[in-house]
Amino acid sequence: MIFFKDHSQSVGDGHWWPRIIIISVLAIGLGMMIFAGLVFGARELTLSEVWNALRGHESESIASITVNSLRLPRVLVGIVVGIALAVAGLLIQNITNNGLADPGILGINAGASTAVVIGIWAFGFSSSFDLGWLSIIGASVAIIIVMLIGFSGARHASPIKLILAGAAMTAIFSSITSSILFLADETINVFRHWIVGSLSSGGNTRLLQLTGFLPLLLIGMFISIFVLRGLDVLQLGEDTALALGVSLQQIRFLGIVAIVLLAASATAIAGPIGFLGLATPHVARALMGASMIWRFAACLFLGPILLLGADIIGRLLLQSGEIQVGVVIVFIGVPVFLSVVRYSKELII
Amino acid sequence: MIRVENLQVELSKQTVLSGVDLEIENAKLSMIVGPNGCGKSTLLRSIAKLISSAKGKIILDKRDVKNIPIKQFSKMLGFLPQNPRSPQGLKVFDLVSRGRAPHQSFLRQWSDSDEAAVKSALEATAMTGNHNRLLSELSGGQKQRAWIAMILAQQTDIILLDEPTSALDLRYQFEIFQLLKTLTEDHGKTIVTVVHDLGIAARFADHIVALKEGRVVASGASKTVLTSENLQKIYDWPCAVMQWENYPLIIPLDNLETA
Amino acid sequence: MTQSYFHFKFMHISMLFYRRSVYFGLIVTVCILFVVWSSLSMGVRNFGVVDLWNIMNGNGDSTDQFMLVELRVPRIVAGLLAGMAFGISGETFQSLTHNDLASPDMIGLNAGAALGVVAVLLLIENPFIPLAVGAVLGVVVTALVITLVSWRNGINQTRFVLTGIGVGALLFAIVQYVLLSANVMQVAQAYRWLIGSLNATTACNISALTFLVVSISLLAFRTQPVLALMDMGEGVAQNLGVHVSFWRVLVIGIAISATATAVYICGPVAFVAFASGPITRLVIGRGPAVFLSGLMGAFLLISADFVARTLFSPIQLPVGLITVFVGAPFLIFLITFQLKKQIL
Numbered sequence: 020m021i022f023f024k025d026h027s028q029s030v031g032d033g034h035w036w037p038r039i040i041i042i043s044v045l046a047i048g049l050g051m052m053i054f055a056g057l058v059f060g061a062r063e064l065t066l067s068e069v070w071n072a073l074r075g076h077e078s079e080s081i082a083s084i085t086v087n088s089l090r091l092p093r094v095l096v097g098i099v100v101g102i103a104l105a106v107a108g109l110l111i112q113n114i115t116n117n118g119l120a121d122p123g124i125l126g127i128n129a130g131a132s133t134a135v136v137i138g139i140w141a142f143g144f145s146s147s148f149d150l151g152w153l154s155i156i157g158a159s160v161a162i163i164i165v166m167l168i169g170f171s172g173a174r175h176a177s178p179i180k181l182i183l184a185g186a187a188m189t190a191i192f193s194s195i196t197s198s199i200l201f202l203a204d205e206t207i208n209v210f211r212h213w214i215v216g217s218l219s220s221g222g223n224t225r226l227l228q229l230t231g232f233l234p235l236l237l238i239g240m241f242i243s244i245f246v247l248r249g250l251d252v253l254q255l256g257e258d259t260a261l262a263l264g265v266s267l268q269q270i271r272f273l274g275i276v277a278i279v280l281l282a283a284s285a286t287a288i289a290g291p292i293g294f295l296g297l298a299t300p301h302v303a304r305a306l307m308g309a310s311m312i313w314r315f316a317a318c319l320f321l322g323p324i325l326l327l328g329a330d331i332i333g334r335l336l337l338q339s340g341e342i343q344v345g346v347v348i349v350f351i352g353v354p355v356f357l358s359v360v361r362y363s364k365e366l367i368i
Numbered sequence: 369m370i371r372v373e374n375l376q377v378e379l380s381k382q383t384v385l386s387g388v389d390l391e392i393e394n395a396k397l398s399m400i401v402g403p404n405g406c407g408k409s410t411l412l413r414s415i416a417k418l419i420s421s422a423k424g425k426i427i428l429d430k431r432d433v434k435n436i437p438i439k440q441f442s443k444m445l446g447f448l449p450q451n452p453r454s455p456q457g458l459k460v461f462d463l464v465s466r467g468r469a470p471h472q473s474f475l476r477q478w479s480d481s482d483e484a485a486v487k488s489a490l491e492a493t494a495m496t497g498n499h500n501r502l503l504s505e506l507s508g509g510q511k512q513r514a515w516i517a518m519i520l521a522q523q524t525d526i527i528l529l530d531e532p533t534s535a536l537d538l539r540y541q542f543e544i545f546q547l548l549k550t551l552t553e554d555h556g557k558t559i560v561t562v563v564h565d566l567g568i569a570a571r572f573a574d575h576i577v578a579l580k581e582g583r584v585v586a587s588g589a590s591k592t593v594l595t596s597e598n599l600q601k602i603y604d605w606p607c608a609v610m611q612w613e614n615y616p617l618i619i620p621l622d623n624l625e626t627a
Numbered sequence: 628m629t630q631s632y633f634h635f636k637f638m639h640i641s642m643l644f645y646r647r648s649v650y651f652g653l654i655v656t657v658c659i660l661f662v663v664w665s666s667l668s669m670g671v672r673n674f675g676v677v678d679l680w681n682i683m684n685g686n687g688d689s690t691d692q693f694m695l696v697e698l699r700v701p702r703i704v705a706g707l708l709a710g711m712a713f714g715i716s717g718e719t720f721q722s723l724t725h726n727d728l729a730s731p732d733m734i735g736l737n738a739g740a741a742l743g744v745v746a747v748l749l750l751i752e753n754p755f756i757p758l759a760v761g762a763v764l765g766v767v768v769t770a771l772v773i774t775l776v777s778w779r780n781g782i783n784q785t786r787f788v789l790t791g792i793g794v795g796a797l798l799f800a801i802v803q804y805v806l807l808s809a810n811v812m813q814v815a816q817a818y819r820w821l822i823g824s825l826n827a828t829t830a831c832n833i834s835a836l837t838f839l840v841v842s843i844s845l846l847a848f849r850t851q852p853v854l855a856l857m858d859m860g861e862g863v864a865q866n867l868g869v870h871v872s873f874w875r876v877l878v879i880g881i882a883i884s885a886t887a888t889a890v891y892i893c894g895p896v897a898f899v900a901f902a903s904g905p906i907t908r909l910v911i912g913r914g915p916a917v918f919l920s921g922l923m924g925a926f927l928l929i930s931a932d933f934v935a936r937t938l939f940s941p942i943q944l945p946v947g948l949i950t951v952f953v954g955a956p957f958l959i960f961l962i963t964f965q966l967k968k969q970i971l
Contacts, residue, residue, distance in 0.1 A: 119789065123796065183728040186792050187958055190733055194897045194951040201822050201948065204815045211814060215803050293796060342804065349800040356793040357776055360786055418862050442868035453725070455858040457913030461628050469856055470868040474849060477642045478634060486628065499628055522867070 038313050041306050045320035049098075052327040056094040057086055059331055092226040093218045097330055097344075098323040099229055100218070100285045101295065103236055105322025106243050107281040108296025109303065109314060113250045114274045115169065115181050118301065118359050121352075122162075122282035123293025125185035129192035130161025131286045135213055136196045139206045150213055151228055151287030155235075158283035161188055166275060216292035216345025218330050225288060232284040239280030243315070246273045251311035292345045294352020295326055301355055325351065369394055370415060370526065370558070375424035377410050377582075384410045386582040388424075392575070394525075395556045397548055399569045402579035403603055408562040409450065411579065412528050415560070416447035428526070442470035446519040450530040450562075454503045460514045461499040464489055467521030489520035492555075493547060509540030516547065527551075529561040533568070541565070545572045570594055570616045578602050591616055647911045648919060655922045659707070662926065666703050666933045667695065671941050704833055706825050706929040706946075708840040709892035710899060714924020715847045715917055716885035717900030718907070719878055722854050722915030724784040727961060730901035731766075731886045734788055735795025737895040739769025741821050742798045742805075744894075748817050749809045758820050762894065763887040769794060770883040823894030824945030825932050836892060843885050847917040850878055854915040896947045898954025899928050905961055 057069050064072075064082050072086035104122065111120045122128070134157025138144040144153065165188050169181040200207050218225065249270040252259070285292065302325075303317040326344060329351060333342035370392040377385040384407045392398050400408045414422040417433050426433045428444065436444070446467075454463075467489065468482045490496045493513040503511060512532060519527055529548075533541040549572055551557045563569050569576055569590060576593040578586040580602050586593045594616040599607040606621045632643040668674045672694060674682065681687050682695050717730040731737070743765025744758045751761075777783065777790040806814050853874050856864040865871045886900070903924035908914040931949040938944060 124792070182789065182792065183726070183733070186733050187728055190897065191955040191958060194947075194955060197818055197822055198948050198951050200818045201945065204811075207814050207818060208811050211803070211806050215800075215807055293800070343807070346800050346804040349797055353793050353797040356796075357790060360789045360793065361777070361779060413862070416862075416866060418865060438865065438870050439868040442866055445866075447862070447866040449860065449862050452863055453858070453860045455855075455913065456908070457911075459631070461631075466856060466859070466867065469852075474852065475640045475642070477852070478629065478632075479641060483628065500631075 038307060038316075042316055042320070045317060045324070049320045049324050049327075052324050052331075053094050053098070055331055056097065056327050057090045060085070060090060060334055093330070094327065096225045096229055096288060097218050097327045099233075099236065100289045100292065101323035101326035102319055103239070103281040103285040103322075104292060104295040104326070105299035105303075105318040106240065106315065107278045107285070108298075109300040109311075109318050110243055110246075110250070110274050110278050110281075111296065112300050113254065113311065114271055114278075117181055119182055119297065119356060121294060121297035121356075122158075122278070122286075123291065124182060124297065124356075125165050126161040126188035126192065127158040127282050128286065128291035128293055129189040129196075130157040130159075131155075131283065131291060132210075132214055133157055133192040133196050134160070136199050136206060136210055139209050140199050140203045145209050147213075147225070147228055148231060151232060151284075154287045155232075155283040157192075158286055159279050161192065162275070162279055162282070164188055213290050215343040216286075216290035216348075217343040218289055218326075219341065219343075228288050232287055235280050235284045239277045239284065242273050242277040243281070246270050246277065247311050247315055250274065254309060254311065290345060292326070292348055294356065295322060295348050298352045298355040299325060301359065369429070370560070371425075371427040372411075372415065373425040373427070375411070375414055375422060375426065377407070377414055377419055377422045379410070379419075379421070384582055385414070385422075388579075388582070388584055390577055390584055390587055392558065392560055392577075394558045395552055396558065396574040397552045397572060398558075398560045398575040398577065399573040400560065400562045400577045400579060401564075401566060401569050401602075402585075406579040407582045408579055409530050412447070412530050412560065412562055413449075416445060416528055417441060418447070439470060442522070442524075444524055445526040445528065446522040446524040447528045448515055448519050448530065448532065450534060452515055454511070456504070458503050459499070460490075460495060460501055460503065460506070460517075461486070463503060463514055464495075464499070464517045464521050467518035470522060485521045485523055489517040492520055492551070493517040507540075508536050509543065512536060512540070512544060513547070516544070520551075525556075526558045526560070529559065531562050531564060534564065541568060548572070566594065566599075566618050570618065594618060645911070645913075648916065651907070651911050652919055652922060655919070655926050659922070659926050659929070662930050662933055663703055663707075666929060666936070667699055669933075669937055670694075670699065701833055702825050702932070703929060704837070705892050706932045707925045708833075708836050709825070709889045709896070710903075710925035710928030711840050711844060711921040712885040712889035712892075712924070713896070713899040713928065714903035714907075714921040715843060716882045716889065717902075717924070718904035718915060718917045718920035719847065719850075719854075719882035719885070720900075721904045722858060722917070723875070723878055723882070724788055725858070726784065726788060727905050728901075729784075729788045729791075730904070731882070732895065732897055732901055734791025735773060735793075735798065736766050736769055736791070736883075736886055737890075737897070738795040738798040738802070739765040740890045740895045741765065741802050741817075742769075744820055745802050745805050745817050748813055748820075749805055759891045759894075762890045766887045766890055767883060769798065770879075770886075774879065819945070820894050822945045823896030823947035823950075824935070824943075825893050826943055826945065836888065839884075839888055843881060843888065844918060844921055846877075846881050847885075847921060850874070850881065851915065851917055854878065854917065858915060893928075893946065896928065896950055898950045898958065899924050899931075902954055902957050903927060 058064055058066065062081070062085055064085065068082040069086055072080070072083040107122055111122065111125065112118055131154035134153040135150050138149065138153040144150060165181065165184045168184040200210065253267070253270060282296065299318055299321045300314060302321055303314040307313040307317050326348065329347040330344040333344050333347040336342055372388055372390045375385050375388040376383070388411060400411060402408050410419065413419050415426055417438075428436070433441065464486050465482065468485060471482065472478070490499055493516055495510070495513050495517050498506065498510060498514070503514060506514065516529075516532065533544050536544070545568055548559050548561070552559055552574070573590050576588065576590050577584060578593055578598065585602050586598045594609060596607050596609045599605070599609070599618065606623060608619045608621055610617045610619065629643065631646050633646055633649055635642045635644060668679055672691065674691070674695070678687065678691070682691050685692070720729050720731055720734070721727050740762040743761035743763070746765070747756050747758055747761030773787065773791045773794050776794065777786045779786070806817065809817070853869055856867050856869050857871065857874070861871045889900070903920040904914070904916070907916045907920045907923045911919070927950070928946065931953065932946040935944040935946045935949045
């Protein structure tokens with residue numbers, strides 16, 4: 020069993036003002052990231068050009084088009100997807116009591132991929148909006164199966180069991196995916212562009228998608244805020260939570276609904292982006308301690324900061340073209356994953 | 369005789385044993401007691417050569433255990449961890465015969481002496497009738513006896529057991545320790561066990577070693593170790609010690625300081 | 628008391644064989660022979676027993692001769708070898724980690740093979756280097772990386788598996804990215820190779836591979852009793868005279884070379900390595916059963932290949948496609964029914 024619970028620190032203790040300061044610092048950091056996302060890129064822009072473009076001056080100039088129709092949508096998508104994935108990661112780690120849980124690790128991305136491939140192959144879908152809906156369906160199926168496996172059996176939901184169930188479902192889904200790709204070569208071209216998660220937009224499609232899936236994201240956020248308090252108590256252990264009158268079933272069910280809504284919509288908008296949901300809650304814990312509410316607040320800023328940062332790195336690394344953010348974020352997330360595996364004292368076997 | 373000299377163990381940067389010295393006599397039932405996390409199991413595992421980072425000397429028959437090859441060592445000392453893993457589908461006979469591994473090789477997997485050793489180990493633990501049953505079918509007490517039979521089949525002079533009765537009812541606890549007692553008295557085995565239950569220690573131990581925070585606090589016969597002063601020192605809790613027949617009888621008291 | 632064993636005695640040699648294992652081995656061997664016979668006789672052309680005999684002895688027309696000796700026989704042999712290697716690697720990993728889900732296809736080795744293939748195909752672009760070489764390098768390097776990253780005062784099984792999953796995800800992301808910049812033909816070729824098939828095995832050096840797989844099998848046979856002791860926990864095993872750190876490295880080495888060999892022959896065919904061990908243990912009732920799992924793997928792979936070759940004949944499907952559709956439901960079955968009992 021792995022316990023990542025911090026019993027020494029009771030929930031919500033300590034002074035609140037250092038945390039307010041941290042949150043303010045994070046907010047400033049996010050502001051800088053947004054700014055950097057607008058300034059940096061293949062075309063170097065000066066600060067005044069960006070400022071003018073944002074204010075709507077010289078709307079025909081190249082700078083204005085670059086900022087308003089390329090970089091601004093990208094930054095907006097990055098903020099929303101970053102928040103959604105970070106919050107989904109926070110909830111999933113808390114509900115499964117598992118510091119290694121992440122929508123990607125638990126098979127959501129593979130499920131979405133399979134649904135997308137089936138859609139391209141069998142129904143000829145190619146618009147990103149259709150693919151978005153398909154990925155929501157696939158992701159929901161995947162996470163429901165993994166949770167059913169994880170919470171069944173004698174010792175339910177042991178972290179290692181969940182991860183292995185996720186890995187197994189990933190293996191199954193990706194086998195099905197590659198079989199279909201083998202049978203129908205022509206699907207490969209659409210698929211391989213979808214499978215690498217990215218924020219870049221051909222025109223404004225991602226932004227349109229964002230508005231399309233916004234209702235789902237908002238519902239997901241509302242539910243997560245609603246269950247936050249209950250999850251906070253759940254950290255003290257199931258027995259304590261029961262004694263405090265928290266309904267475990269209800270909290271868990273709502274939490275999983277929120278995870279599906281957030282993670283699947285994020286995948287629908289930007290394609291599969293793994294490991295952001297894994298890394299962010301750990302950083303949030305390091306900054307904020309055990310309290311779920313404070314970590315949630317930190318995740319709201321940390322998710323976008325990490326995602327936009329990775330996106331900027333991916334754009335700056337190559338002279339021409341870019342490395343998609345889904346790839347860059349893996350290089351940030353996997354080391355976090357491995358260090359949790361390697362250095363966690365609680366990894367008692 | 370086992371002699372431990374200045375044994376120091378650090379596990380994941382935390383000192384577990386800091387300079388343990390002790391002697392364990394042959395053909396006696398010795399018990400290691402102490403509060404949780406005081407290093408009892410670590411001490412036992414160090415003697416069994418299972419902790420590679422252990423510093424200091426452990427001397428067995430005048431030889432430093434570090435210089436004894438693993439195969440030879442396995443014929444001198446048997447060790448049973450606290451909750452050993454029972455593989456699926458094994459029968460009692462299969463388990464007990466695995467205790468013969470030190471005496472076998474790949475091309476000599478079974479001989480008459482193996483057969484005899486397994487038989488006598490099963491008899492000593494009263495498991496002969498169960499030899500064809502699956503481990504998973506056995507009760508807790510029977511399973512523990514099967515594991516002890518495996519260690520007996522190993523035919524070592526020294527046997528180390530880490531809390532052999534931790535999950536057992538009173539009756540099974542007594543059966544197991546009576547068995548260990550006869551093994552020392554009638555078969556001349558040297559047995560060292562970690563125990564939690566001071567009642568058991570008082571009743572059966574020839575020699576008690578009390579540990580606290582990685583050091584030996586007291587060592588000797590049960591009457592000299594299990595005194596109320598020592599218990600206060602070891603467990604930080606007041607106890608009264610009375611005499612029942614020839615054994616110390618321990619009664620924990622209300623702690624006046626905290627009350 | 629040894630009534631559930633066959634006691635084999637010869638001069639100073641004395642060995643015990645679990646009766647059920649022996650029976651199981653015999654039955655699987657018979658099944659293998661049956662599938663081999665079916666694979667030899669059925670396909671684009673069907674041969675009767677007499678025809679087979681004649682052609683094998685060199686008395687047949689040259690087309691038949693070519694089809695049988697040059698195409699079917701090497702393919703069957705390659706299938707047997709690869710299946711054996713898959714079965715051994717899977718069961719070795721599973722018994723070493725006490726975990727049925729920790730087969731090489733789950734812990735990132737297939738992702739390593741994929742990266743190797745993609746690297747050879749797209750980055751080196753040398754048509755003379757076979758894709759299989761890339762795959763083997765990928766498997767070996769990945770295994771070493773996983774071992775090194777998870778090494779901390781020795782290997783801890785859970786840490787090994789989890790590290791494998793993490794490293795696998797990383798490699799998979801790189802593969803996806805590299806494929807993005809390739810042309811469609813190359814991507815299609817890469818995907819096709821990654822499903823795994825025995826269609827192109829005539830190019831393999833069968834005798835060298837046979838030697839390799841036989842050595843691996845003999846080593847696996849030798850490690851069997853040691854693995855049985857290590858199955859009771861490493862402390863117990865060492866106390867019974869097993870040099871645990873030495874054997875663990877050796878066993879991991881065997882498992883890695885078996886995986887690499889199998890991937891070299893037929894690509895990362897999914898689920899054979901994973902399923903062989905659990906099926907074997909389900910039947911004989913106990914583990915570890917490395918050698919028998921090898922036999923089981925050989926049986927599974929050539930049966931799947933027989934189906935792949937004859938189902939839509941003359942179109943030859945890749946064998947990986949068949950194993951996916953049989954293996955995936957088995958995996959779900961195993962997770963839901965087996966894991967309930969096991970304490971993970």
